[in-house]
Amino acid sequence: MKANPISIRLTQINTEDCEFQISTRQSVDGLAASIAQIGLIHPPLVISRPDSAYAIVSGFRRVRACRQLGWSETPARLIPDGRNTMEVLALAVADNAQHRDLNLIEQARAVAKLSPFFANDADLAAYCGPLGLSLNPELVSRLKRINRLSLAIRDCIGRGSISLGIALELEKLDGPAGQALAGLFDGLRPTLSQQKEMLSMAKDIAASEDLSVPDLLETGELAKIRSNRNFNRQQKVKQVRAFLKKRRYPGIQAFEDAFEKSRRALELPEAITLRPPPDFEAQKFSIVLTFQTAAELAAHVQTLERLPADSHFEAIINKRLADSDPIH
Amino acid sequence: MRIQTLYIDQAVADHPLCTTIAARLGLSPEPVASSEAAYRFVADAADPVATGKRTLLLTRNKGAFIRPCPGTSYYTCCNYMILHIGTFCVMDCAYCILQSYFHPPLLQYYVNQSEMMTALDTVFAEGEIRRIGTGEFTDSLIWESVDPVSEKLIKKFAGQDQAILEIKSKSVDIEHLLDLPHNRKTIMAWSLNTESVVACQERGTASLEARLRAASRCQKRGYPLAFHFDPLILYPGCETDYLAVLDRLFNTIDPSRIVWISLGSFRFMPDLKPIVQARFPASKIIYGEFIKGMDGKMRYFKPQRLAVYRTLVDRIRHKAPQVTAYFCMEDDEAWQHAFGFTPAEKGGLPAMLDRAAIRHCGLRP
Numbered sequence: 001m002k003a004n005p006i007s008i009r010l011t012q013i014n015t016e017d018c019e020f021q022i023s024t025r026q027s028v029d030g031l032a033a034s035i036a037q038i039g040l041i042h043p044p045l046v047i048s049r050p051d052s053a054y055a056i057v058s059g060f061r062r063v064r065a066c067r068q069l070g071w072s073e074t075p076a077r078l079i080p081d082g083r084n085t086m087e088v089l090a091l092a093v094a095d096n097a098q099h100r101d102l103n104l105i106e107q108a109r110a111v112a113k114l115s116p117f118f119a120n121d122a123d124l125a126a127y128c129g130p131l132g133l134s135l136n137p138e139l140v141s142r143l144k145r146i147n148r149l150s151l152a153i154r155d156c157i158g159r160g161s162i163s164l165g166i167a168l169e170l171e172k173l174d175g176p177a178g179q180a181l182a183g184l185f186d187g188l189r190p191t192l193s194q195q196k197e198m199l200s201m202a203k204d205i206a207a208s209e210d211l212s213v214p215d216l217l218e219t220g221e222l223a224k225i226r227s228n229r230n231f232n233r234q235q236k237v238k239q240v241r242a243f244l245k246k247r248r249y250p251g252i253q254a255f256e257d258a259f260e261k262s263r264r265a266l267e268l269p270e271a272i273t274l275r276p277p278p279d280f281e282a283q284k285f286s287i288v289l290t291f292q293t294a295a296e297l298a299a300h301v302q303t304l305e306r307l308p309a310d311s312h313f314e315a316i317i318n319k320r321l322a323d324s325d326p327i328h
Numbered sequence: 329m330r331i332q333t334l335y336i337d338q339a340v341a342d343h344p345l346c347t348t349i350a351a352r353l354g355l356s357p358e359p360v361a362s363s364e365a366a367y368r369f370v371a372d373a374a375d376p377v378a379t380g381k382r383t384l385l386l387t388r389n390k391g392a393f394i395r396p397c398p399g400t401s402y403y404t405c406c407n408y409m410i411l412h413i414g415t416f417c418v419m420d421c422a423y424c425i426l427q428s429y430f431h432p433p434l435l436q437y438y439v440n441q442s443e444m445m446t447a448l449d450t451v452f453a454e455g456e457i458r459r460i461g462t463g464e465f466t467d468s469l470i471w472e473s474v475d476p477v478s479e480k481l482i483k484k485f486a487g488q489d490q491a492i493l494e495i496k497s498k499s500v501d502i503e504h505l506l507d508l509p510h511n512r513k514t515i516m517a518w519s520l521n522t523e524s525v526v527a528c529q530e531r532g533t534a535s536l537e538a539r540l541r542a543a544s545r546c547q548k549r550g551y552p553l554a555f556h557f558d559p560l561i562l563y564p565g566c567e568t569d570y571l572a573v574l575d576r577l578f579n580t581i582d583p584s585r586i587v588w589i590s591l592g593s594f595r596f597m598p599d600l601k602p603i604v605q606a607r608f609p610a611s612k613i614i615y616g617e618f619i620k621g622m623d624g625k626m627r628y629f630k631p632q633r634l635a636v637y638r639t640l641v642d643r644i645r646h647k648a649p650q651v652t653a654y655f656c657m658e659d660d661e662a663w664q665h666a667f668g669f670t671p672a673e674k675g676g677l678p679a680m681l682d683r684a685a686i687r688h689c690g691l692r693p
Contacts, residue, residue, distance in 0.1 A: 207605070208615035249617045252629050279619035281630050282402075283661045319631050319661075 003045060003077035008054060010067055010074055013046065017055040019085075020047075020092040020113075024105050024158045025061055032065040040066065043075040045095055047088055054078075057088055058095035086117040090131055097132030104167075105158040107133065108146035115144065145171050153182040161186040166195050173203070177213035184217055187226065190237045201244040255280065258321035265312040272300055274316070285317055329418055329473050330382065331355060331435070335366040337387035345439040346386050349474045353384075363387060363436075371432040377607060380433035381418050389438035393447040397464060400623035403657040404671055406590075407678040410464040411448075411493070413477050414438055417467045419498055420531035422608040423559050426465070428599040437471060445484060452488045457682045457693050463496025463517070472501045479504055486511035489692045492685045494554060498533040500542035506549045512689045515587050516546040517554035520577065522569035525561050529611060536573065540580045547585050552688045558592035558656050560636060562616055562628050567639045574643050583648030587688040588681060591640060592656035593633040595625045622659075630661070637666040652684040 044059025056063055057079060066074045079088060093110045096102060102110065110133060111124065118124040121140040128135045135143075142164060146157065149171050156162045162170070162185050170178035181202060185195050206213045216222065225231070225239045246253045263274055273288045287304065291297045307313045315321055336346050336357040350357045360366055366385040373379035393412050399405025414437040416426055427433060438444070451458055462468040462481070471477050478495050485493040486509050496517040505516075518539045521529075526536050534542070543553055555577060560570065594613065604614045621627040637655070644653045654677060655662055660670040671677040685691055 204615050208612050249629075251617050251632055252619070255629070255631055279629070281619055281621055281627070283659065319634075321631075 003079050005043070006076055006078045007073050008046070008076050008078075009072060010063065011072075012052075012054050013063055013074075014049070014053040014055060015060065015063060017049070017053075018060075019055060020057045020088060021060055022058070022092050022096045022102065022106050022110050022113075023060060024103060024109070028061050028065040028068055031061055032068045035062070035065050036069055040075060042099075043077050045079065045091060046076045047079045047083070048081065057092045086114065089113050090127075093128065093133055094131040102133060103158055103160070104143070104146065104164050105154050107135070108143040108154075111135070111140055111143040112147045115140075142168055150175055150179055152179050156182045156186045159186065161189055162195065163192055166192070166199065169196075169199055173213065177203075177206070180214040180217045184226070184240070188233055188237050188240065190241075194237060194241065198241065198244060201248040205244065205248050252279075255321060259316060262312040262316050262321060266307065266310060266316075268303065269300075271296070272303060276316070280319055329353065329470065331384045332382040333369065333384070334358065335360050335369075335383070335385045337363065337385065340386060340388050340439050343386075343439045345441070345475060349386060349437070349439075352474045357386070360385075366434060367432055370434045375607065376432045377427045377603065378420075380416055380430070380435060381420060384435040384437060386437055386439055388440040389443070393438075393444045394451055394460065399657060400625065402622035403659055404655070404663070404677050405657060406459070406654065406681055408464075408494075408681075409451075409458055409460045411444070411460050411462045411481070412438065412465065413444070413462050414466045414471060416465070418470050419467060419533045421498075421533065422529040422531075422604055422611040423561070423594055423596070423613055425596055425600060427603045427607070428597055429465075437475070441477070441480070445480075448484060448491075452490050455490065457685065457691055458491035459494065459681060459685055460491055461494035461496055461517075463494065467497050467499060468495040469497040469499045469501045472504070476504055479508060482508045482510050482514045485513040488513070489690060492552075492689045492691065496554075496556065498530060498539065500534045500538045502542050502546060506545060510549075510551055512550065512552055513691075514551060515554045515685075515689065516543065516551045517556060518543055519556045519558065520573055521557070521559075521561070522566065522573055524563075524569065529561065529608075529613060536576070540576060544580050547581055552587045553581060553585050554587050554589065556590045556592075556656075557640065558590055559594035560591060560633070560640075561594050561613055562632055562636060563612075567636055570636070570640055571643050574640065574647065578647040583651050585688075586648065586651045587684050588652040588654060589644060589648075590654055590656045591637060592658070593628050593636070595621065595627045595657070597625055601626075623657075634662055634665045637662060641666040652680060654680065 040062065042062070044062045045057040046054040047057055049055050054076070063074065079091065093114070096106065110128070114127070115124055118127065121137040125135040125137050125140050145168055146154065146164070149167060153162070153167060153170055157164070157167050162182060166185065170181055173181070181199055184198065190198060202213055202216055205211065206216050221243055222240060225236055225243065228236070231239065259276060266274065268274060271290045275286045275288065277284055289300045291300055331353050334350060334353060334355040334357040336350070336359050338359050338361050340346055341359050346357065363385060366383065370376050370380045370383055389412055391412070395410050395412060397405060397408045397410055414435070415430060416433050416435045417424065418435070451460070462478070468478060472479070481493055482505060485491065491513070493514045494517050495514060496519065498519050502516070520536065520539065523536055526533065547553055557570065560566070594616065601614050604611060617629045617632060618626040619629055627633070641653060644651060663670045671680060674680050686693060
């Protein structure tokens with residue numbers, strides 16, 4: 001589709017008209033500096049409206065940057081009259097997607113705007129491919145769910161602090177619970193696997209103790225950890241995970257603590273590591289030892305020979321650790 | 329049995345049992361060319377599990393009537409055989425694995441019972457000791473009001489001495505079974521749990537008192553008995569509660585009449601958790617301290633379940649030392665911890681149970 005180059009007054013552009021807006025990016029400072037130095041390389045794409053104003057199809061930040069620079073006019077590319085809404089939306093998506101990867105919120109926004117024109121997700125996904133937006137029906141379905149999330153959670157997704165998978169899990173929760181978890185993840189930036197673990201434990205604790213997720217995350221011990229200025233982000237993540245685990249799995253945590261205490265009591269050198277079976281479920285323990293010389297190996301063998309008679313070792317391999325209370 | 333929708337597979341529409349069952353239910357059946365229509369009706373419902381408990385498909389069992397129990401890897405199975413009379417259940421237990429086992433969950437009842445009887449004749453003729461039960465994919469007694477299949481089976485098993493039938497239930501519909509000539513070849517078994525678990529997690533089941541009373545009545549009529557503490561649900565104070573149930577059991581039932589008692593802690597495929605959360609929002613059973621077991625099922629943290637096992641086994645041994653107690657799907661460590669031996673030392677779990685069946689039921693190996 002050919003767009004006609006024109007020059008228009010910035011006051012003629014209605015920046016409140018967001019029908020075709022895909023981009024979520026807000027800051028224009030860097031862009032304004034770039035335009036001031038080398039000019040506007042890629043003029044915004046606009047369409048004329050019946051009220052003789054122009055709507056932006058692509059280039060919302062460029063228009064704002066030009067205004068910030070005090071320009072009164074800007075070059076633009078005008079879409080010829082007669083194009084239907086779907087075609088113009090396609091131009092908006094393509095003009096954004098061909099210059100950069102769209103973030104998840106932008107993809108969700110594109111899907112939301114285009115989906116009324118398609119009978120099913122497969123047709124929509126196929127249509128988006130040539131526009132530079134690589135989708136499949138499953139992803140289209142998931143992106144539609146993002147649009148149901150609160151603005152706060154969508155902002156977290158836009159900033160990349162929570163993934164699509166986590167966002168969709170949050171979408172299943174009530175609004176305050178989802179927002180409380182999104183706030184936790186946005187503030188602490190745990191890894192994806194840590195987010196999954198925290199999400200699962202927080203949901204279970206809240207359900208089992210008849211608490212709300214915000215009450216759990218935003219009051220008491222967790223609130224203290226999160227607001228503690230003496231901890232950096234990684235330390236807070238570690239403390240929050242430890243707190244949640246102890247609350248969700250008190251018996252397992254107590255058993256693991258007792259195991260560690262008994263393992264330390266064995267006074268094994270660093271080169272010898274005693275490993276329990278995963279979750280203490282299977283029966284086989286393992287010992288890993290590292291050595292460089294025959295003398296080191298001989299010393300390790302001597303250490304190993306004393307283990308069977310050690311009461312701590314016996315307690316460990318029989319999984320009978322006195323400090324742990326298995327059920328309560 | 330409260331069925332709202334009755335489907336009949338066209339292939340068995342002329343079977344007299346279909347007419348009888350439809351009349352007993354007071355429903356006009358909807359004939360279907362295949363099971364698909366019934367499956368779709370259940371799968372498309374807002375709550376497929378609840379819908380499946382009110383929807384019955386009368387059909388024929390196209391597969392084997394007698395199958396080995398689908399025990400999983402690593403843990404020790406008793407090698408019980410399942411007699412496949414039907415699927416699913418009208419009772420509604422929060423922990424029931426059948427909610428996520430069938431896709432979709434649907435009550436199905438197999439009317440080609442002459443083929444079932446032929447399959448049993450074949451097994452009886454094999455000359456091997458067999459333990460066969462109907463209570464794995466369904467509750468054994470829920471069908472009695474529409475078709476007294478247990479009555480037919482008890483009579484069938486009474487005529488041979490190679491196999492025992494185990495009828496396992498949480499209901500007490502036994503009146504019509506009491507005076508049957510069972511010849512000790514049917515073991516009447518009940519799942520038992522604590523009062524709080526029965527009250528809060530087992531919708532539509534008979535009370536603990538009623539189950540023990542029914543067992544006592546069967547005892548008086550000479551039936552061998554069995555009891556299953558499965559699933560054991562762990563909660564603060566559960567040991568005291570389970571010990572109280574054991575005490576009530578042994579105060580009601582003569583231990584010399586008990587063929588076996590099984591113990592098994594709550595275990596489930598991860599798929600069950602969201603179903604329980606949705607269908608039983610007040611239930612806390614899925615918030616126990618579970619780990620993923622060696623067979624992929626969620627299980628209580630081993631030191632926790634071993635502690636409970638040991639307490640219960642000690643009480644069983646104290647009150648009923650001659651009763652064969654066993655674990656359903658546990659490993660050697662659990663056996664050693666609670667019993668002080670592994671099944672292998674006694675010839676294997678199947679052999680242990682075979683011996684108990686021979687002793688109590690007069691089987692001839």
